[in-house]
Amino acid sequence: MRKLIDLSHVIDPKNTPRKFHVETIGADSVNHNVVRLEGQWYIMSDITMVSHIGTHIEMPYHLFPDGADLATVDLNTLCGSAVLLNLKDVPAGQPITPPLLQEAIDRAGGIRPGDIVVCNLGYSDKYGTDDYSKSPYFTPEAIRMLVDAGMKMMAVDAGGVEVPRSETHVNHIALLEKNICLIENIAHLDDLPVNRFDLCAFPIPVAGVESFPVRVVAFVEE
């Protein structure tokens, strides 16, 4: 039996750190050919939002004008075999260095070329609190290790993977220049009973947009 595990945070428009405004409107105000009877609940939503919100996925177009966007990204890179790295022992604000990363990789049984690498920093439950921004971060050398291991997508249960205050966005560049998309704010990693599983993260295909909230789902054999 395959079980689905939802690795996405719920976006509650009433309580978001960034703009996600939903205006409920009558369906007849969008499509003038439909009839909406007096008092009838027949709605659509007019949404104004920032693209990096909730559990979201970043495309190469975020930092490269010629990079793939949500519409042109290769879907093969957004699904497949995933490995979970347990990095929960790294203290808040501290760097994840190659030796620390190697320990986690060894505990997980290694990274195979083409893996999706999911990093559990233990921060899913801190989402929405002041502590969330104090998560550990990856050194450029650690990111390089993952890239060189053949990782095809990366996910982290934190606001990002970047070196704090990096003006060159060195870690984002290292990933996105290799067409390795990045999922930020992945959630519920402690619900995964195994450290190898299949994962899917397909955003809607919007041309000329670099990021979007995404429903990340793990498939686990029971």
Ligand SMILES: [Zn+2]
């Ligand atoms: Zn982002």
